[in-house]
Amino acid sequence: MNTMAPRNFFDADQARDRCLKFRKRILDISQQVQALHIGSAYSCTEIVDCVYYGLMRRDAAGKSPDTFVMSKGHGCMIQYAILEDLGILTRQDMDLYCKPNGILGCHPDYGNPGIEASTGSLGHGLSMAVGMALAEKGRKTNGTIYVVLSDGEVQEGSTWEATMMASSLGCSNLVAFIDNNDFQSLGRTSHTHPSFYPVAEKYRAFGWETAEVDGHDSSAIFQAVTSRRGDKPLMVVAKTVKGKGISYMENVPIWHYRSPNPQEYKQGVAELEKAAG
Amino acid sequence: MRNTFAETLYKSATENPDVYVVVADISPAGSMAKFSQEFPERFINVGVAEQSMIGICAGLALKGCQPFAYTIATFSLYRPFEMVRDDLCYQNLPVTVVGMGAGVIYSTLGGTHHTQEDIAVAGAIPNMQIISPCDPAECTEATRYCATQKIGPIYLRLGKAGEPTFTDKAVDPWQFGKLRYIKRGTDVCILTYGVIMQKAMKLAEQLEAKGKSVSVVSCHTLKPLDRNGIEEALHKHKHVIVIEEHAPQGGLAPQTKQIAWDSQAKCRLDTFTLQDAFIHNYGSHDDLLAAHGLDLGLISAKVGAT
Structure with a gap:
């Protein structure tokens, strides 16, 4: 975290430890509030961790020329946990999550520390990321824009406008991820739109470079991005598991939004601690 | 008014490298063509994709640019309404949404091309500013304001072409927010x-x-x-x-x-x-x-x- 040069190595063991820590942190916060999109945060934990700790460059003061946009805003608990770990959000910010006088809600708000765009309504983040990428090129500031989309979000027409735009406008400094956990509110995305899969070929047809990875394999995510050709926008389709890391949450839609009760919390902590060894 | 807007925008772009125009498939007549030729990297035509036009403007503004989203009023405000609301107004970004040919100016094109309720719609959104100049001279003043202000989003409601000048002997100067x-x-x-x-x-x-x-x-x-x-x-x-x-x-x-x-x-x-x-x-x-x-x-x- 202390060099402006792109990294050529990402320590998967450290990533694994961090991701367990973040899942535990999110589980702890779940006990303060009714709802927090826990399953959606867990499915993209390794992706967002890799962006912040592996891909985004940082100077000695922690400032990055790169930008992260959580287009699937409902997954922002993982972003908050990481921003707290980086010292950008405070413990008090996290303690006041979704409470009166707090600044953090269930979706990221621009203006809060470390939040580069307000999201929450799906289908907005990719167009904003395209605009940011164009600004980086136009102003010759050379930043890379990282954006995480949900697979439900890719059903939005506006996402496809932005998809067409990113390649047509030559946004080679744009790296997007689809958190392909195969769930949306009303069931599996692959059941809602079977003709939509596989997704990667659609992006290739729209002029993107693509990669398909296991979205819980930190090394694979890092490798997919750092080995890109770089002359086109990159879409990483990351196969993930909603609620990843806690057995009773995995692929169970209710954990899109629900908070665990004390018993479930205890079991979740035990599972995470066991995984941590 | 359309030409005056384009000319003023072109001049603003020569003075400020952060002025961008993002158009949705609208004819780059007159000075807009000059803008596109001289500043191709700052003239972005998204084609028929208005939601993306607004989102891209938001992204540009989030990085410090001063973008204008420019197309026919009904397509700049109604079609991408939620992007105007969330991306521009909620984030309070200095983006100008230009509504060309507002009201019932497109008189032979039917109701799909009329913006009869645009001020009500735009005015209902927190942070939105709305300016509607009455003649080309006011359009120049308004466009200059839009190109330099950092307060937040603006809906700039414009006529089309051929409007006469009424304000050359006006009692008051043009001042944002004042009659x-x-x-x-x-x-x-x-x-x-x-x-x-x-x-x-x-x-x-x-x-x-x-x-x-x-x-x-x-x-x-x-x-x-x-x-x-x-x-x-x-x-x-x-x-x-x-x-x-x-x-x-x-x-x-x-x-x-x-x-x-x-x-x-x-x-x-x-x-x-x-x-x-x-x-x-x-x-x-x-x-x-x-x-x-x-x-x-x-x-x-x-x-x-x-």
């Missing part, structure tokens, strides 16, 4: 904005021929509305007339009535607006306005100018 007296009288005050100023000026002439002393005011900034200025106009004239090319809800007319009530104004107050209706009619801009009841003869008769 502008084009002429100042003591008996009757006509409050209006946008290209329908032409009817207001003609009505003023008719009233003057009847011996009235008439004020004509360009209410170019619809949001924030100069409430003090309106209140003063209501209290300093015996008769106030509002003429606007906009639906009866959410525009200048109902707000003027509200201010009149709040400030216990004693003047006579007449308002003339578009109807709350899709009128299936074609013809000239004037024909469409007349179909809505915005006919100079009808207005004159009602206010005692004939």
